[in-house]
Structure formats: structure tokens, C-alpha cells
Amino acid sequence: MNLPYYPGCTLKANAENFEDSAIKVMEILDYQLIEMKDWVCCGTVFSMTTDDLMLQLASIRNLLRAEEQNLNELVVLCSMCYNTLQRAKQFITEDEENLNKVNDLMYKENIRYQGTVDIIHLLTVLKDRITFDKIKEKVKKPLSSLKIGGYYGCLLVRPQEFAIDDFEDPSIIEDLFSSLGAESIAFPYRLECCGAYQTITKKDVTIKRTYEIINSARRAGCEAIVTSCPLCAFNLDQRQKETAEEFIEFEKMPVFYFTELMSVALGGGWDKKWSKLHYVDPQPILKEKGLL
Amino acid sequence: MSYEISRNIIKNELVEKIEELSGQNVFDCYQCGTCSAGCPVVEYMDIMPNQVMRLAQFGATEDLINSETIWICSACLQCSTRCPKGIEVAKVMEALRSINLRKRIGTLDPNKIEAEELQDLPPIALVGAFRKLTG
Numbered sequence A: 001m002n003l004p005y006y007p008g009c010t011l012k013a014n015a016e017n018f019e020d021s022a023i024k025v026m027e028i029l030d031y032q033l034i035e036m037k038d039w040v041c042c043g044t045v046f047s048m049t050t051d052d053l054m055l056q057l058a059s060i061r062n063l064l065r066a067e068e069q070n071l072n073e074l075v076v077l078c079s080m081c082y083n084t085l086q087r088a089k090q091f092i093t094e095d096e097e098n099l100n101k102v103n104d105l106m107y108k109e110n111i112r113y114q115g116t117v118d119i120i121h122l123l124t125v126l127k128d129r130i131t132f133d134k135i136k137e138k139v140k141k142p143l144s145s146l147k148i149g150g151y152y153g154c155l156l157v158r159p160q161e162f163a164i165d166d167f168e169d170p171s172i173i174e175d176l177f178s179s180l181g182a183e184s185i186a187f188p189y190r191l192e193c194c195g196a197y198q199t200i201t202k203k204d205v206t207i208k209r210t211y212e213i214i215n216s217a218r219r220a221g222c223e224a225i226v227t228s229c230p231l232c233a234f235n236l237d238q239r240q241k242e243t244a245e246e247f248i249e250f251e252k253m254p255v256f257y258f259t260e261l262m263s264v265a266l267g268g269g270w271d272k273k274w275s276k277l278h279y280v281d282p283q284p285i286l287k288e289k290g291l292l
Numbered sequence B: 001m002s003y004e005i006s007r008n009i010i011k012n013e014l015v016e017k018i019e020e021l022s023g024q025n026v027f028d029c030y031q032c033g034t035c036s037a038g039c040p041v042v043e044y045m046d047i048m049p050n051q052v053m054r055l056a057q058f059g060a061t062e063d064l065i066n067s068e069t070i071w072i073c074s075a076c077l078q079c080s081t082r083c084p085k086g087i088e089v090a091k092v093m094e095a096l097r098s099i100n101l102r103k104r105i106g107t108l109d110p111n112k113i114e115a116e117e118l119q120d121l122p123p124i125a126l127v128g129a130f131r132k133l134t135g
């Protein structure tokens, strides 16, 4: 079955391993992720001011493109794209005046934006459409004895109306990894922000966040963390370099996109080129568990 | 810190602007402190989220607009989801940032990011930071 999807820019750069592994995993599950045409960056962060419609255009233009291409839905992988597209759509379509104004701003477009395209996160597709029971049947290499902490961060669960699961106590990532044979651990800081884009102007803040989040996972017994956000991945993985310099007793932990480990479990294997996009080498733990 | 409280100060235009941009009524806040308790970066702020709300009620807008806090907030929405009064504190923070950004005041000058750093940073960090922090 074909599923139209919106990749977003980071999946074409620093997070190629995310896109690559997602496509591979979905193929194993008999779904083709088909990249929509003519997309642009969604703008990454939702603008929360009531009056500035220009800041919503990046997201809305993507949704308009999807309507033009007769798509009913868009699957999204990146948590931030997911969040921003959802909220922009809601903000513009729930108010007729906003909707009209935005369409007037985009007067050169061939059609008027209506808001007919649904935005779905890949995790939701896995849970509701494919189901974890089906995924379990397809496991070739169970992630046995691998202790995984699912990191949700902010945007998969907040705001509440777009949470992909219970916003205070989600279990979708834990349930997915249990079905892959791993030991899922719901560690305390899994819903705590990593500092997001502050990683540029307030690097010290994000380093401390990384320190606290990884330590929280370590204390709960996790051996690796999984995420679905390239910014979480950047802060939690790449920033471990600075974290280790700052805190001498800090022990590094590998950070994966959930789809990378799904690929390993479902027989898609580990692609060596994914390793280069990680800071903490993911291979030792995979070797130790006999998964490589 | 000491503040003069008077009708003139409380009814100041900037409070109205904050309310307009955020869509929130700052006088709804009853100072329970839940927003500050859950904020992951509160330790770096000069004014805690609940204090932001209180100062807005007093009309102490200059202090808010010049605060460090609004540039430390990472828009994680923890405060907004937990406020028992349903106030979206994150939107108040955004309004305060926007008032600055619209005067071209921000904390990130793209030209000042070091080349070496720029090489490593993913688009998602850059675009996000430019939109939230560049005036």
C-alpha cells in the first residue's frame, strides 16, 4: 500500500538515517512511503502569536500542495514537523477569517487551501493501522535483553489535542519496543524538553538538559534511547560530546531513531552509513546483544 | 525588587498587547506556581514563569520585555498543559518575545554563529532558532 509522506528538511540532511530506515521498515511491513512533491520546510516551530499569519504560510503551503496533489493524508516522521503542521492547520482552519486571509496571501496559488489533508505521525500508523501484534509477527531478530528508553520530548505529547498518546503517561513507544522483543523502560525524564533550538544560543542549558535526561535514563536501567525528532537526537546524541567534557563522570549512551532499531529487529539490518550520523557509536551495544 | 502599583501602570498598553498577541487573560492567574514547578529551564531564568504572570498583572511590562527568561523559554508547553487555570503561559512568553522581535531585537544573529558550529547544526535547530530568536 502507498502512503504519501512529508519528509521535512532535516531528514534530507543530518537525519538521513531516520528517513532511510523508515522507508526500509515500512517496505518490510508492505507499505511504500511515497514522498509528496514540491514540499518546502514547514518552518520547524509553530508560531503562537494570534495575529501573524505570515508565519503560518510555510506549513500551510505544504498542506495546500498536498491538496493539489489530491492527497488525503500525509505521514510525518519528524516530531517537530508533525506538531507544526498540525497546529498551523488547526489555527488556520478553525477560524474562517484566518482561512480567508491566508488564502488571500497565497493569491498566486492555483487552488484555495481548504484543510482537507490529515497529518499522521508514523508511530500512529504503526500502532493503529499496522498494529503492534502484526509487527511482532514479523520480528526476525528480537531485540532481546536490550533495555530501551523511549524519549518523547515535547512535541509528540504537547499540546494535548495533538498528543499521539496519553499526554502525561504515553506508552506507544514502549509498546512498540516490547513488540520488537526489547525491554522497554519508561524512564522519568522521557517527556522533559531537551532544550530544543536553545542548543545554539544557550548551549550550556542544553548540555545540562542532556546530562539530566541521559542520567535519568541510565538510572532507570536503559542502555539506549530512541527518539523520533532530529532535534532531540542532535541534543541528546551529538551534545553528549560537550556533556562529557563538562561532567567528568558522565557515561555516554547511544541514541537511535526508533526506525533504525525496528529495521534491525525486522530483518532490514543495520546500514553502516547510519553509524556516521551518530555521535555515540551505536554499534558496540548492537554487537554485544548479537544484533549486528 | 520593589514595584509601584498604580492604576496607570496596571492599565498599560503593553499588557493589552501581551493579551492580544497571546490570546490569554493574564488576570486569570492565581499564582499557584505550577508553571514554574514544571518548567525544565527555570533554573536559568531571571524571572520565573509564575512571576512573569504576576508582573504582567502589575503592569511591570518593561521588566518582562527586557528579561532573560523569555529567551531561555524553549516553548516546550509544559506550563501550558499543566496550568490549572488553563492559561497558556508559553503563549505569554511567545508574545513577549514577539514584541521584541518586531522591533528587531533578538538574541541570535545568524552571522555570529561560528563556522565550525554551523557545519554540525541540523536545519531543524537553525530554522527553529531563527524563527524564535532572530529579530
Ligand code: SF4
Residues within 6 Å of the ligand: A007, A008, A009, A010, A011, A040, A041, A042, A043, A044, A045, A078, A080, A081, A084, A230, B123, B124, B127
Ligand atoms: S521541522 Fe525540521 S525537519 Fe521538519 S521541515 Fe522543519 S526544519 Fe525540516
Ligand code: SF4
Residues within 6 Å of the ligand: A079, A080, A152, A153, A154, A155, A156, A192, A193, A194, A195, A196, A197, A229, A231, A232, B074, B076
Ligand atoms: S525534546 Fe526538544 S527537540 Fe524534542 S520535541 Fe521537545 S523541544 Fe523538540
Ligand code: SF4
Residues within 6 Å of the ligand: B028, B029, B030, B031, B032, B033, B034, B035, B036, B049, B050, B053, B082, B083, B084, B085, B086, B087, B089
Ligand atoms: S500555573 Fe497558571 S495559575 Fe498557576 S501560577 Fe502558573 S499561570 Fe498562574
Ligand code: SF4
Residues within 6 Å of the ligand: B035, B038, B039, B040, B041, B042, B049, B072, B073, B074, B075, B076, B077, B078, B079, B080, B089, B090, B093
Ligand atoms: S514553555 Fe517555556 S516557560 Fe513554559 S515550561 Fe516550557 S520552557 Fe518553561
